[in-house]
Amino acid sequence: MLKRTHFKASPLPYLLVAPQIFITVAFFIWPASQAVYQSMLLEDPFGLKSEFVWFENYQLLFSDEIYFSTFLRTIVFSSLVAFLSLTVALLLAATADHVVRGTRTYRTLLIWPYAVAPVVAGTIWMFIFDPTLGIVSYMLHGIGYEWNHRLNGNQAMALIVLAATWKQISYNFLFFLAGMQAIPKSLIEAAAIDGAGPVRRFWTIIFPLISPTTFFLMVMNIVYAFFDTFGIVHAVTKGGPAKATEILVYKVYNDGFIGLDLGGSAAQSVILMLIVITLTVIQFRYIERRVEY
Amino acid sequence: MARVLIENITKSYGETEVLHGINTDIQEGEFIVIVGPSGCGKSTLLRMIAGLEEISSGTISIDDRVVNNLEPKDRDIAMVFQNYALYPHMTVFKNMAYGLQLRKFSRKDIKKRVDQAAKLLQLEELLDRKPRQLSGGQRQRVAMGRCIVREPKVFLFDEPLSNLDAKLRVQMRLELRKLHRRLKVTSIYVTHDQVEAMTLGDRLVVINAGYAEQIGTPLDLYEKPATLFVAGFLGSPAMNFIKAQISADGKQARLSDSVQIPLHTGSADCGGKEVTLGIRPEHFSLTEQGHSTLPLTVDHAEFHGADTIIYGRLPGNDELLTARLPHIHHISQDKVLHLTAAPEHIHLFDPASGKRI
Ligand SMILES: Nc1ncnc2c1ncn2[C@@H]1O[C@H](COP(=O)(O)OP(=O)(O)OP(=O)(O)O)[C@@H](O)[C@H]1O
Numbered sequence: 199m200l201k202r203t204h205f206k207a208s209p210l211p212y213l214l215v216a217p218q219i220f221i222t223v224a225f226f227i228w229p230a231s232q233a234v235y236q237s238m239l240l241e242d243p244f245g246l247k248s249e250f251v252w253f254e255n256y257q258l259l260f261s262d263e264i265y266f267s268t269f270l271r272t273i274v275f276s277s278l279v280a281f282l283s284l285t286v287a288l289l290l291a292a293t294a295d296h297v298v299r300g301t302r303t304y305r306t307l308l309i310w311p312y313a314v315a316p317v318v319a320g321t322i323w324m325f326i327f328d329p330t331l332g333i334v335s336y337m338l339h340g341i342g343y344e345w346n347h348r349l350n351g352n353q354a355m356a357l358i359v360l361a362a363t364w365k366q367i368s369y370n371f372l373f374f375l376a377g378m379q380a381i382p383k384s385l386i387e388a389a390a391i392d393g394a395g396p397v398r399r400f401w402t403i404i405f406p407l408i409s410p411t412t413f414f415l416m417v418m419n420i421v422y423a424f425f426d427t428f429g430i431v432h433a434v435t436k437g438g439p440a441k442a443t444e445i446l447v448y449k450v451y452n453d454g455f456i457g458l459d460l461g462g463s464a465a466q467s468v469i470l471m472l473i474v475i476t477l478t479v480i481q482f483r484y485i486e487r488r489v490e491y
Numbered sequence: 492m493a494r495v496l497i498e499n500i501t502k503s504y505g506e507t508e509v510l511h512g513i514n515t516d517i518q519e520g521e522f523i524v525i526v527g528p529s530g531c532g533k534s535t536l537l538r539m540i541a542g543l544e545e546i547s548s549g550t551i552s553i554d555d556r557v558v559n560n561l562e563p564k565d566r567d568i569a570m571v572f573q574n575y576a577l578y579p580h581m582t583v584f585k586n587m588a589y590g591l592q593l594r595k596f597s598r599k600d601i602k603k604r605v606d607q608a609a610k611l612l613q614l615e616e617l618l619d620r621k622p623r624q625l626s627g628g629q630r631q632r633v634a635m636g637r638c639i640v641r642e643p644k645v646f647l648f649d650e651p652l653s654n655l656d657a658k659l660r661v662q663m664r665l666e667l668r669k670l671h672r673r674l675k676v677t678s679i680y681v682t683h684d685q686v687e688a689m690t691l692g693d694r695l696v697v698i699n700a701g702y703a704e705q706i707g708t709p710l711d712l713y714e715k716p717a718t719l720f721v722a723g724f725l726g727s728p729a730m731n732f733i734k735a736q737i738s739a740d741g742k743q744a745r746l747s748d749s750v751q752i753p754l755h756t757g758s759a760d761c762g763g764k765e766v767t768l769g770i771r772p773e774h775f776s777l778t779e780q781g782h783s784t785l786p787l788t789v790d791h792a793e794f795h796g797a798d799t800i801i802y803g804r805l806p807g808n809d810e811l812l813t814a815r816l817p818h819i820h821h822i823s824q825d826k827v828l829h830l831t832a833a834p835e836h837i838h839l840f841d842p843a844s845g846k847r848i
């Protein structure tokens with residue numbers, strides 16, 4: 199009541215939030231609800247008519263062994279990407295924190311990959327590892343290791359993990375570095391006086407203090423590996439050989455646009471959506487409590 | 492307990508030299524205060540002793556061992572930082588135990604030492620808390636505790652009280668003093684607060700713009716400041732400086748045509764010279780009008796209770812002088828007060844070099 203008497207109702211606030219609402223509705227709520235609706239339809243092979251089948255598409259998915267193995271593959275893929283990119287970025291950030299001269303150059307070099315589009319990143323790595331043209335496969339051949347990711351599923355997986363990791367390192371690096379530089383220098387000095395060498399200081403002081411950043415990045419990296427790696431997979435392996443690198447997002451595309459199983463593909467994308475929502479909720483829950491000091 | 496010897500220490504950041512040859516000999520168990528205005532290089536000097544800052548030239552030795560190239564952890568020192576630098580993710584107990592764990596003490600010894608320090612600093616109830624759950628004064632004590640448990644040769648303090656409110660600062664000052672009397676560990680304490688310096692230090696090192704102006708006991712520095720800077724820096728309100736000319740026989744100082752004051756007989760050899768007189772506000776006293784008094788025209792006064800600070804001008808001089816007089820309650824503007832100062836309380840300085848004559 200108080201508010202009503204003191205502030206006259208004005209359309210301005212509604213106007214100000216309208217663009218945001220519009221964007222959310224047009225680009226998220228509407229397509230998402232379309233996906234949910236679509237996931238309950240069964241289309242005939244010629245796309246002439248469709249039938250509402252409730253959860254049949256989901257039932258089919260969950261009893262499908264191929265879907266299950268794709269799921270496992272995705273988990274392996276994203277854990278590898280998250281783990282590798284976090285570890286490498288942490289290592290680079292820890293050294294960058296020490297570098298005194300040429301810091302700017304060093305950092306700029308490390309940040310560059312982030313500006314590269316996933317497809318371009320994939321293409322770069324594809325060229326480097328191309329079985330007939332690539333420099334690395336040539337060198338591997340030189341030491342007696344045959345590289346052909348077009349035939350060898352494990353090698354193909356290694357390649358997309360490499361490309362996806364490379365691209366994510368800059369992002370992680372930036373956050374880690376910012377986190378480390380937010381730690382007061384006197385803490386590190388106090389630890390040095392207390393008798394800790396650089397490695398000890400890292401594990402007992404710096405690492406615990408940036409754990410909120412690490413957790414945030416872990417979730418972000420898993421989300422990235424689950425969803426943003428479509429471009430890389432598409433450019434490098436197209437999910438092959440023999441589905442060895444087909445991860446969930448790629449399967450959505452493959453089943454829907456190549457296999458034309460629109461209902462099944464929509465059901466998969468709804469499941470993906472639920473995973474993102476869960477991860478985001480966990481993320482926010484934790485961030486609210488993360489003020490540890 | 493240890494002796495710390497600082498010889499010809501300089502520090503340069505690139506081209507700029509910020510410390511120009513500091514020499515100090517700190518005795519076993521002594522409490523030395525390094526004092527000076529902001530930016531004069533106090534922290535830099537302390538950090539060089541700690542090993543956190545490289546030494547550009549000169550040597551620092553602890554117990555006759557040159558420590559220039561030793562890592563901080565090998566110097567056997569402990570330091571309290573201005574922001575305390577407690578490890579935010581560790582409990583009070585762990586904060587204090589950290590240094591002992593790294594030095595491979597047994598669990599039992601660690602517990603014993605931490606408990607002892609906690610008792611000494613009244614931290615027993617707080618051992619399980621994290622630093623963020625402590626008040627400023629408690630954090631300060633934990634930072635102290637972290638130093639005490641290690642039983643180092645030297646304590647270093649970098650303005651440890653400056654984040655506390657005025658009352659707590661006075662209380663902690665007292666506790667620090669008591670603690671030092673008890674533990675007798677050689678301590679080096681940096682502050683820009685002259686009251687803190689005077690009350691805590693066995694001896695003070697006054698630093699100005701990278702030079703050590705004077706080293707001595709608080710009393711020495713108060714009674715015989717070696718330079719204009721030291722004279723003006725220590726004591727509150729600050730010492731008055733007045734331009735004057737010494738009479739030929741050295742017995743009088745002429746402030747203006749009409750104002751003269753008698754000097755101590757010891758100042759004979761500067762007859763006829765231009766000097767700067769230094770008189771502390773508390774060394775003025777009221778007297779009857781006479782031919783060797785200072786007629787001060789009151790500008791304004793501050794009533795402080797026990798005494799009153801009076802600001803006024805001498806004839807022919809535009810600078811405000813300060814006098815601190817007891818038992819004065821009401822005083823009107825433009826009234827003329829006649830002041831004297833005992834000759835032994837009048838300091839003479841060479842205006843060119845700033846050195847005491
Ligand atoms: N890393 C640095 N690079 C260049 N100059 C520096 C650096 N650190 C300190 N200085 C300079 O050295 C001088 C002394 O600094 P220092 O921190 O010792 O001052 P301080 O006496 O402790 O002052 P405060 O009371 O404000 O803490 C200052 O003029 C400062 O600008």
Ligand SMILES: [Mg+2]
Binds near residue numbers: 533534535
């Ligand atoms: Mg300082």
